[in-house]
Amino acid sequence: MSIPSLSSHQPRRWTRRDLLDVSRARKAQGAARERQERSDALRPLTIARVEPVIIRNPPRPIAFDEPLELPPVGDLTGGVGLWNRLDHASPTRFKEFEQAVLVKITTDQGLVGWGECHSPSAPRMHQRVITDLFAPLLRGQDARRINGLWERLFTTERVRGYLTGAQFEALAGVDLALWDLLGKALGLPVHQLLGGTYRPAQPLYRGIGGSTTGELVADAKAAVVSGMHVVKMSYRKGKGTEDFDRVAAVAEFMKPHGQVAVDSLGAFKLYEAVQVGRRFDRLGNVGWFEDALLPDDQPAYPLLAEALETPVCSGEMLNNRFQIRDLLVSRGADMVNPDVCRAGGITECQRIAALADAFNVLWSPHVSTGTVLYFTASLHLALATPNCVIMEGGQKVDGPLGNALIQTPIRVEKGTAIAPDRPGFGIEWNEAALARVTVKDA
Amino acid sequence: MRRRRFLACSALAAGAAVASRPCEAIGRLEAQPDVARALRGTGPLTIKAIDPIVIRAPRDGAPPEGPVSLGAVGSTTGGQGVWNRLDHASPSRTPGVEQATLVKITTSQGLIGWGECHAPVAPRMQSRIIADLFRPLLVGQDARQVEALWQRMYRSERVRGYSTGAHLEAIAGIDLALWDLLGKFAGVPVYQLLGGAYRTRIPTYATFSGTYTGRDQGKVVSEQARKMAASGFTVLKLALRQGPGSDELETVKALAEALAPNAQVAVDALGAFTLNEAVRMGHELDRIGNIAWFEDALVPDDLPRYPELARAVDTAICTGEMLSTRYQFRDLLMQRGADMVNPDVGRAGGITECRRIAWIADAFGALWAPHVSTGSAPYMAASIHLAVSSPNCAMMEVYDGNKQDGPFGNALLQEPLDMGPGYARVPERPGLGVNFDERALAKVTVA
Numbered sequence: 001m002s003i004p005s006l007s008s009h010q011p012r013r014w015t016r017r018d019l020l021d022v023s024r025a026r027k028a029q030g031a032a033r034e035r036q037e038r039s040d041a042l043r044p045l046t047i048a049r050v051e052p053v054i055i056r057n058p059p060r061p062i063a064f065d066e067p068l069e070l071p072p073v074g075d076l077t078g079g080v081g082l083w084n085r086l087d088h089a090s091p092t093r094f095k096e097f098e099q100a101v102l103v104k105i106t107t108d109q110g111l112v113g114w115g116e117c118h119s120p121s122a123p124r125m126h127q128r129v130i131t132d133l134f135a136p137l138l139r140g141q142d143a144r145r146i147n148g149l150w151e152r153l154f155t156t157e158r159v160r161g162y163l164t165g166a167q168f169e170a171l172a173g174v175d176l177a178l179w180d181l182l183g184k185a186l187g188l189p190v191h192q193l194l195g196g197t198y199r200p201a202q203p204l205y206r207g208i209g210g211s212t213t214g215e216l217v218a219d220a221k222a223a224v225v226s227g228m229h230v231v232k233m234s235y236r237k238g239k240g241t242e243d244f245d246r247v248a249a250v251a252e253f254m255k256p257h258g259q260v261a262v263d264s265l266g267a268f269k270l271y272e273a274v275q276v277g278r279r280f281d282r283l284g285n286v287g288w289f290e291d292a293l294l295p296d297d298q299p300a301y302p303l304l305a306e307a308l309e310t311p312v313c314s315g316e317m318l319n320n321r322f323q324i325r326d327l328l329v330s331r332g333a334d335m336v337n338p339d340v341c342r343a344g345g346i347t348e349c350q351r352i353a354a355l356a357d358a359f360n361v362l363w364s365p366h367v368s369t370g371t372v373l374y375f376t377a378s379l380h381l382a383l384a385t386p387n388c389v390i391m392e393g394g395q396k397v398d399g400p401l402g403n404a405l406i407q408t409p410i411r412v413e414k415g416t417a418i419a420p421d422r423p424g425f426g427i428e429w430n431e432a433a434l435a436r437v438t439v440k441d442a
Numbered sequence: 443m444r445r446r447r448f449l450a451c452s453a454l455a456a457g458a459a460v461a462s463r464p465c466e467a468i469g470r471l472e473a474q475p476d477v478a479r480a481l482r483g484t485g486p487l488t489i490k491a492i493d494p495i496v497i498r499a500p501r502d503g504a505p506p507e508g509p510v511s512l513g514a515v516g517s518t519t520g521g522q523g524v525w526n527r528l529d530h531a532s533p534s535r536t537p538g539v540e541q542a543t544l545v546k547i548t549t550s551q552g553l554i555g556w557g558e559c560h561a562p563v564a565p566r567m568q569s570r571i572i573a574d575l576f577r578p579l580l581v582g583q584d585a586r587q588v589e590a591l592w593q594r595m596y597r598s599e600r601v602r603g604y605s606t607g608a609h610l611e612a613i614a615g616i617d618l619a620l621w622d623l624l625g626k627f628a629g630v631p632v633y634q635l636l637g638g639a640y641r642t643r644i645p646t647y648a649t650f651s652g653t654y655t656g657r658d659q660g661k662v663v664s665e666q667a668r669k670m671a672a673s674g675f676t677v678l679k680l681a682l683r684q685g686p687g688s689d690e691l692e693t694v695k696a697l698a699e700a701l702a703p704n705a706q707v708a709v710d711a712l713g714a715f716t717l718n719e720a721v722r723m724g725h726e727l728d729r730i731g732n733i734a735w736f737e738d739a740l741v742p743d744d745l746p747r748y749p750e751l752a753r754a755v756d757t758a759i760c761t762g763e764m765l766s767t768r769y770q771f772r773d774l775l776m777q778r779g780a781d782m783v784n785p786d787v788g789r790a791g792g793i794t795e796c797r798r799i800a801w802i803a804d805a806f807g808a809l810w811a812p813h814v815s816t817g818s819a820p821y822m823a824a825s826i827h828l829a830v831s832s833p834n835c836a837m838m839e840v841y842d843g844n845k846q847d848g849p850f851g852n853a854l855l856q857e858p859l860d861m862g863p864g865y866a867r868v869p870e871r872p873g874l875g876v877n878f879d880e881r882a883l884a885k886v887t888v889a
Contacts, residue, residue: 065578070598073583073590092579092598121599122575125567129608132507132564133534141515148515156512156534157563159713161742161764161789162607165599166571266601295603296769299776317603322743329746342603 045143045185046108050135050174052117052127053102054439055371057400062097064124064442069093077267079237089236089266089294092121098401100370101126103173107143111184114427115176116373117169118341124442129170133157138174144185146178150347164319168344175345176377176425183424190377191419194350194384201416202382205230205261206394213242213249220250220260227415228394229258230287235276236267244279251283259287266294266317270303277308288313288335298323301332311335316366319343321351328359335389339366340378353385360387367393371401376410376425379417391417405433486584487627488550492577492616494569495544496561496889497818499849502539506889509536510563519714525685531713531741534563540850542817543568544883545615549585553626556876557618558820559611560788566889571612575599580616586627588620592794596767610766610791617792618824618874625873632824632875633868636797636831643865644829645837647677647708647734647811660693667697671705674863677734677837682709685719686726698732706734713741713764717750724755735760735782745770748779758782763813766790768798775806782836786813788821793828800832809836816841818850819859822866823874826859830868838866854882 070092077087101123103115117126134153141149153171156162183190191197208219208231216233223231233250237243250260262280264273273292280286288311293300295317305312315336318324320343327333336356340349349365356363363385365378375396382388394415396402403409407428411418420426498508512534519529543565545557559568576595583591595613598604625632633639648670650663667678680697684690698707715723720739727733735758739751742764752759762783765771767790774780785799796812803810810832812825822845829835840861845851852858856877860867869875 064574068575068578070579070594073587073594088593088597089601090597091601092575121602122571124574125571125608128567128570129564132566133510136507136510137512137534145515151528151530152512152515155530155532156510157607158741158743159531159533159738159764160563160607161766163743164606165602165604165609166567167607291601294600295605296600296767299773317601319603320743326746 045111045181047105047138047141047143048108049104049106050130050138051104051106052130052173053104054123054127054442055100055102055401055437056439057098057437058096059437059439064122067095067097068121069095077237083237083272091265094121098369099123100374100401101130101170101173102371102373103130103177105138105143105174105177105181107181111181113143113177113179113181113184113424114373114429115173115178115180115345116341116370116377117173118339118368118370118374119166119169120369125166126170126173127442129166130174134170134174143178143181146175146182146347149178150175150344154344163322168319169342172341172343172345172348175347176341176373179346179377180424180427187423189419189421189423190346190380190425191384194346194381197383197419198386198388199383201413201418202379202388203390203416204228204394204412205232205390205392207232207234207263207392208250213246216246216250217253220253223394224254224257226394227413229415230261230390232261232263232290232392234265235262236264247280247286248283251285255285259285261287261290261313263290264292266291268292270297270300273304274307277304277310277312280310281308286310290314290337291317295323298327298332299330301327302330305332305334313337313364315339315363316342316368321348321355324352324355328355328361331359333361335362335364337364337366337392339368340381341370341374342366346377346381349381350385353381353387357385357387362387362389364389365391365393367391367396372397372403372405372410373425373427375402375417376420376427379410379419380425383419401437404430405437406430487553487586487623489547489580489583489585490550491546491548492572492580493546493548494572494615495546495883495887496541496565496569497544497850497883497886498539498541498565498888499886500539501886501888504539507566508541508564508888509539511535511537519684521685521688525719531683533712536563540816540848541565542821542850543572543611543615544818544820545572545619547585547616547619547623549623553623555585555619555621555623555626555873556820556878557615557620557622557792558788558817558824559615560786560815560817560821561608561611562816567608568612568615569889571608572616576612576616585620585623588617588624588794591620592617592792596791605769606766611789614788614790614792614795617794618787618820621793621824622820622873622876629872631868631870632793632827632873633831636793636827639830639868640833641830643867644826644835645676646840646861646864646866647679647837648675649679649710649839649841650681651842660689660696664693664697664700667707668700670863671701674865676705676864677708678705679708679710679737679839681712682723683711683714686722691723691726694727694733695730698730702732706732708734708737708760710737711739713738715739717744717747720751721754724751724757724759728756733757737761737784738764742770745774745779746777748774749777752779752781760784760811762786762810763789763815767795768802771799771802775802775808778806780808782809782811784811784813784839786815787825787828788817789813793824796828797832800828800834804832804834809834811836812838814839814841816845816850819855819876819878820874822846822859822861823869823876826866826868827874829866840866849886854878854886
């Protein structure tokens with residue numbers, strides 16, 4: 001459209017329509033200018049620095065290996081008879097502390113993107129993967145080539161078989177930072193880059209705790225009051241303990257509201273899981289039975305899923321689309337819960353969600369210990385996928401590594417999370433708060 | 443004391459037809475009074491310190507994170523037509539240097555065990571895992587509980603899904619050191635602890651590293667391979683990562699014909715192919731004949747398709763160096779996806795795990811051959827100990843000819859490993875039989 005000049009010397013009568021045209025044209029011009037600015041932002045985003053930042057809360061100085069805990073050699077599961085066997089599944093814990101590795105990528109124009117690796121126990125492992133293996137290969141590259149860079153980092157050790165573990169958590173952290181950078185460069189939220197949102201807000205659930213049945217039910221009640229319809233509790237013991245009664249009590253309480261999900265963190269053998277799962281079937285409102293088996297026992301999942309009515313869920317222990325493919329091809333899960341900060345980041349989890357969708361399987365982001373960035377990145381992907389049903393981490397924003405670390409809080413209302421419309425993930429650190437939980441000289 | 447020493451010496455001498463001066467080895471150990479006490483006592487053998495040591499040769503002025511190189515984003519395979527697609531398999535390299543992460547475990551009695559992680563790129567990853575995660579879980583434990591400590595390490599991150607990669611390489615390094623300690627503690631070589639040797643020498647095959655393009659280079663490789671076959675190797679392994687009509691395939695063909703009937707050619711694709719490509723290449727190899735095996739045709743994440751390849755191709759299918767833990771091998775073998783497996787003792791979880799892998803392979807009637815790539819003596823020796831004590835071990839790899847001639851080989855040792863063309867002899871000294879020359883070791887230590 002050509003714009004009629006208002007300063008023309010030719011006498012002319014201005015109609016209302018002309019004025020509207022002018023106004024429209026100016027808007028269009030403004031939009032064009034904005035587009036031009038954006039395409040300016042689309043110049044190469046050359047990576048200048050890749051820095052892992054170790055986060056710990058409470059921020060007490062302590063040696064990295066000091067508070068690491070694992071049950072003693074030969075510890076047993078503690079059930080009765082056959083149920084009292086060698087514990088094969090209790091992992092290391094980092095007592096009293098919550099830890100994470102943030103990844104800060106700076107371009108030579110000074111634009112900064114942030115990502116996060118899930119790294120609860122020994123975060124300097126992830127730091128080392130990033131400083132020694134990934135950073136040298138990323139420096140000087142164009143940060144916009146997320147696909148190519150993801151592939152590049154994956155290929156570093158693919159044929160050496162590095163398909164899981166800290167390698168993938170480190171890859172996830174870098175991937176998130178690249179998506180954050182791209183969003184910031186384009187002035188768009190990441191969920192928009194992923195194709196836009198399916199829903200205005202993402203339903204959340206959270207884990208409940210308590211040492212007695214009463215405490216557990218009270219915590220479930222608090223979750224329901226906050227607007228949630230699903231809570232998750234741990235169940236790792238077999239016959240001869242009171243644990244099942246606790247699940248039954250919470251299930252009973254949740255009946256009018258929704259479901260209780262049960263997480264076993266790999267505690268069971270197949271026959272144990274079938275026996276336990278049948279009891280969940282009878283309760284009727286167990287939302288899902290999560291990680292009944294070890295990741296090494298993945299070929300047994302189809303047998304479990306076939307035996308049970310309760311939906312079988314696994315995925316937080318898996319790290320890439322290939323593992324999830326094998327699980328889904330064998331119909332081993334009704335729902336998968338990959339972790340965005342473990343299973344290769346947004347890039348890989350987007351593919352995992354699409355793969356699950358191709359099998360008509362739901363997915364749910366696993367969100368464990370870490371910062372509000374982890375929660376928010378998961379939220380962006382959750383909202384942009386059709387088959388995401390619910391997301392973990394319902395209390396994340398309230399914790400010490402939650403909204404306390406950022407300038408504009410992530411909104412959680414009535415048990416749902418609302419994605420920020422700010423560029424990238426929409427995380428703007430409160431520098432002072434972040435500095436307090438940053439481990440210096442790590 | 444004297445009687446015990448006599449017994450130890452005679453036991454070693456009896457167990458070994460060609461013991462390399464076993465009594466001297468024991469004598470040297472007993473020269474350390476603390477160690478002698480450990481040998482006499484019944485333990486516990488308490489772990490006092492675990493030190494990961496990164497070695498690099500030649501030791502250049504590179505920063506501690508070392509050099510890393512990789513093809514550019516979007517690199518393609520370089521074949522013709524559909525054979526020219528995105529390269530999905532060329533890994534990172536550290537050009538011009540060899541690297542490894544050694545593990546030194548010291549007990550409170552002063553006994554020292556040495557292990558090694560296969561760590562060709564970014565070896566400080568493995569050393570960090572050992573220092574931050576495994577050291578605190580192992581210090582104070584009884585080193586003799588090798589099985590239980592393996593389980594302890596594996597369990598640390600098991601439900602977080604850490605089943606491959608540097609994590610298992612770090613476990614492998616510690617596991618090797620624990621076996622070395624146990625052997626020294628018992629005063630016998632590790633193969634004896636594994637149930638004894640089927641043979642004192644294991645046949646070795648020679649791998650030519652890297653790819654080669656251009657006919658001249660192919661000729662050079664063929665010349666060398668022929669010389670090595672003449673010197674005693676019965677299998678020569680070449681890279682084959684390019685499609686039909688490539689110089690690589692021509693080189694393989696020419697060499698296979700030249701070596702028949704006295705020696706065979708094995709080919710290694712290092713995950714270069716898709717299934718369809720692999721089947722077509724497999725048929726080419728079938729036609730050539732005299733191919734010992736077709737190795738790592740697919741990437742490890744494509745493991746479920748190995749059975750299709752194995753059914754389609756007559757040439758023996760081998761994979762395993764890219765796998766870690768018995769679980770991956772179980773899945774492969776259950777589906778009859780390999781005729782032979784080649785786990786790496788310094789990667790797949792050490793002697794403890796590779797022994798189980800060998801047993802699983804045996805239960806499926808599959809052969810195995812230790813993958814041995816760049817690295818130093820504990821890695822080499824551990825592979826030999828396990829190989830000689832395993833019924834289904836076919837042969838062992840040696841990389842670029844005899845690595846014992848290289849900077850990580852006998853140059854670092856007080857007593858050389860006996861490895862010649864086509865064979866490796868199992869050391870008869872206690873433990874893995876690796877005694878480092880600490881001064882030589884210090885010269886290649888970088889972190």
